[in-house]
Amino acid sequence: MKRTVLVVNSGSSSVKFSLVDPDAGISLADGIVERVGEAESAAKLSFGGRTFTRDCRVADHDAALRVAFAMFLEAGADLADLGLVAVGHRMVHGGQRIFAPTRLDDDVVAVIAELAPLAPLHNPPGLLGIEVARRILPDLPHVGVFDTAFFHDLPAAAASYAIDREVAEAWQVRRYGFHGTSHRYVSEQAAALLGRPTAEVNQIVLHLGNGASASAIAGGRAVDTSMGMTPLEGLVMGTRCGDIDAGIIFYLARAAGMSPADIETMLNRRSGMFGLGGEIDFREVHRLIDAGDADARLAYDVYVHRLRKYVGAYLAVLGRTDVISFTAGVGENDAAVRADALSGLEPLGIRIDTERNTARSRQARVISADDSAITVLVVPTDEELAIARDVVAVLEG
Ligand code: AMP
Secondary structure (H helix, E strand, O other), X not given: OOOEEEEEEEOOOOEEEEEEEOOOOEEEEEEEEEOOXXXXXXXXXXXXXXXXXXXXXXXXXXXXHHHHHHHHHHOOOOOOOOOEEEEEEXXXXXXXXXXXXXXXXXXXXXXXXXXXXXXXXOXXXXXXXXXXXXXXXXXXXXXXXXXXXXXXXXXXXXXXXXXXXXXXXXXXXXXXXXXXXXXXXXXXXXXXXXXOOHHHOEEEEEEEOOOEEEEEEEOOEEEEEOOOOOOOOOOOOOOOOOOOOOHHHHHHHHHOOOOHHHHHHHXXXXXXXXXXXXXXXXXXXXXXXXXXXXXXXXXXXXXXXXXXXXXXXXXXXXXXXXXXXXXXXXXHHOHHHHHHHHOOOHHHOOOEXXXXXXXXXXXXXXXXXXXXXXXXXXXXXOHHHHHHHHHHHHHOO
């Protein structure tokens, strides 16, 4: 019998949901309720080749999930008929205590609530999604899948910041890493594409979306990743700065009189590609560069430079690398970023094949030349499917 999992990703102002068949590896329905809590919200559901939309005010997360369920009914999709067995919640931060996919009972929800200070931008809305979904679907199991989980076992040398140890331990300051569901899924797909067991493959995964992160994975175990205590560290992102000198924060507080909240907002929302060039969508960035825009050019150059630094660092961390995979919105679609990130690295065993790299495809594929010692892939990520599979694995014990 068909079984499906409803995967919910509850953000501060949007709720995304997908109905996934984990056995067939497909999504039956995808939807989003955007601008939750604002004057004009928008809801969209794609199901059975049709798209349903609603423009209405959605006051809060409770209303958002209720709108989502109403749209399923409108689409003629009865969740019970579609074999709904559980709800999977994408959670950002599991702290030190939660790393495996976990059934969400009152005790676990209380632990997640305690973790809010570690991820104040992401965990509270996720928790709200759990509370609302458990209220609306009380008879189904709810399972949390954590973005930090894949990086829980980072070697201490990669997980530790070189700061006062007592302070770090008292305040759980370490590198947690994020996008773990995607890094794990893509690394498994990459090993499968090479026809080798994950345990034998050393790889670098470059998840380049609005948020961006890199990871080094040795034989299936993450040994380093670019995001740290928060998703702010590492690569240049759509609106986040990635690596900066921590001294900048104190300088701005002292010299510019900015508060910690001002600085946090600036680094998270007005930095990265947006901060440098005023644009986060790479299609637009390329258009601006072609039109001679110097800011867009600088943003692109800083982005690519940082990416190359991480590739170089992870080649050294791994010692032997078999495969490098690009994934997420930019990684899957932007051939120029892929080519520029890895150009001139033939002495390190990396040779991109231009024709393969620029061919349009939605499939996982090789983009390196046959004589490239390191295979380079494009692997579409599917975090919803990975979450749904984790959920059924928890149900099956
Ligand atoms: P994600 O967070 O994975 O959904 O990625 C979103 C980002 O992917 C967008 O902000 C764009 O910069 C990028 N993107 C999506 N489609 C394309 C495309 N066809 N070419 C270049 N970049 C793209």
